[in-house]
Amino acid sequence: MNLAWDILRGSTEQRVTNVGILAVGVIGGVILGVWAYREWRRKQRAALTILLVSGALSIFGDAAARPLVGFHTDAVTEYPVVYQMFDRPISFWLPAAFPLYAAMGYVAYLALDDRWTKRRFLTWVGGLVVIEAVAELIMINFGHAFAWTQNQPLEVLGLGMVWPPTWVMSGMITGALIFFFGRHLNPARQLLLLPLTSSPYFGMMVILSWPTIIAVNSPLAGIATTALGLVTLAGMAALLYVLTTFMEPRTLPGTSALPERTAETVTPPAEQQALKRG
Numbered sequence: 605m606n607l608a609w610d611i612l613r614g615s616t617e618q619r620v621t622n623v624g625i626l627a628v629g630v631i632g633g634v635i636l637g638v639w640a641y642r643e644w645r646r647k648q649r650a651a652l653t654i655l656l657v658s659g660a661l662s663i664f665g666d667a668a669a670r671p672l673v674g675f676h677t678d679a680v681t682e683y684p685v686v687y688q689m690f691d692r693p694i695s696f697w698l699p700a701a702f703p704l705y706a707a708m709g710y711v712a713y714l715a716l717d718d719r720w721t722k723r724r725f726l727t728w729v730g731g732l733v734v735i736e737a738v739a740e741l742i743m744i745n746f747g748h749a750f751a752w753t754q755n756q757p758l759e760v761l762g763l764g765m766v767w768p769p770t771w772v773m774s775g776m777i778t779g780a781l782i783f784f785f786g787r788h789l790n791p792a793r794q795l796l797l798l799p800l801t802s803s804p805y806f807g808m809m810v811i812l813s814w815p816t817i818i819a820v821n822s823p824l825a826g827i828a829t830t831a832l833g834l835v836t837l838a839g840m841a842a843l844l845y846v847l848t849t850f851m852e853p854r855t856l857p858g859t860s861a862l863p864e865r866t867a868e869t870v871t872p873p874a875e876q877q878a879l880k881r882g
Contacts, residue, residue, distance in 0.1 A: 618678065621747025622697040629700030636707050650791035651713040651782045658778065658801040659706030663699040665806030667692045673767070673809070674754035674820040698749070705771055706801075708732055709779025715851055716783045722848040729772060729844065737768040754820045757833025766816045766833050773840045774808035780847055812840055 633656065640652035667689035669675070677698070685693040711732070715725040743749045744762045756764035778801050786794040810817065818824075819832040 615748065617747050618749060621743055621749045624747075625697050625743070625749070626700045629702075629704060632701075632704045632707075636703065644791055648791050649713075649717075650794040651779065651786070652707065652710045653791075654782055654786075654794060654797060654801055655706045655709050655713075655775070655779065656703045657798060659703030661798075661802040662702050662706065662806060663694070664689075666699055666702075667694050669806040669809060672817050672821070673813075674752055674756060674764075675750060676753045677750045678748055706775055706778065708772055708775030709777070709782070712776040712779035712847060713783050716780060716847075717787075720851050722851050725848060725851055726844075729776065732772045733769050736771055737763065737765070740768060755822065755825060755829050757816055757819050757829045757836075764816070764833070766813060766836050769837065769840055770809055770813045770816075773812055773843065776847065777808050777812070777843065812836070812843070815839070 636652065636656055640656055643649040643652050664687075667687075670677075670692060671690065684695055686696050686699075687694055711725070711728050714720065715728075740763050741761055744751060751762060752759065752764045752767070756766075758765040782794065782797055782801060785800070786797055789796075813836050815832040816836040819829045824832070
């Protein structure tokens with residue numbers, strides 16, 4: 605009875621938003637889970653599996669991240685309580701989507717592994733940022749599920765515009781780390797990267813957006829707050845540029861953005877003998 609009341613409390617808009625987030629998270633997680641299984645079995649790629657598990661584990665860093673970024677949930681979104689930490693109750697509504705956020709990093713992994721063009725990669729990143737911004741604006745202004753509080757730089761309609769690119773880039777950097785650290789490991793050994801990747805929401809957010817975190821938790825206002833927000837965006841843009849330098853293979857003789865993973869070419873014995881005689 606209490607569980608039913610916790611789920612049904614709040615306005616119609618809030619209940620629709622909560623159930624919608626949960627549904628998207630569960631359905632998306634199942635689809636991505638099937639894809640991750642196929643990628644592992646057919647292509648020996650464990651990156652998507654690692655990202656999904658990392659997203660699930662990052663739920664336990666949620667309570668620590670919220671006060672740092674000024675993220676406040678409505679009481680309706682806090683029940684039923686799954687766990688409580690830092691005096692903050694955490695429910696399953698919003699965290700249900702965390703694996704999807706982490707899975708965005710697979711875009712960066714595929715872009716690096718399959719040598720996407722820079723334009724294709726940037727189009728994907730830009731599209732994900734727009735989708736995230738629109739989704740947050742709907743959840744804030746229609747669903748009333750949460751609010752951004754304190755000194756939020758670059759705020760538009762209640763949304764600090766630093767955060768949508770932060771969530772997308774958190775996934776991208778995590779996916780890139782899996783690629784660079786795990787490309788010479790077999791899929792099972794790539795699971796050893798989980799301690800590094802298991803906090804894309806909390807850990808990567810701090811790395812990418814620490815200037816904005818300073819602004820949010822300080823008495824600064826006006827120009828100073830805006831400047832720190834712009835510094836945050838500039839830092840993420842710089843990291844995005846660095847990632848793109850590994851996308852397309854260079855055309856200069858003897859150079860390559862990344863070493864190929866294909867086996868070395870073996871010269872037939874007859875040709876080897878001919879080369880020796882020459």
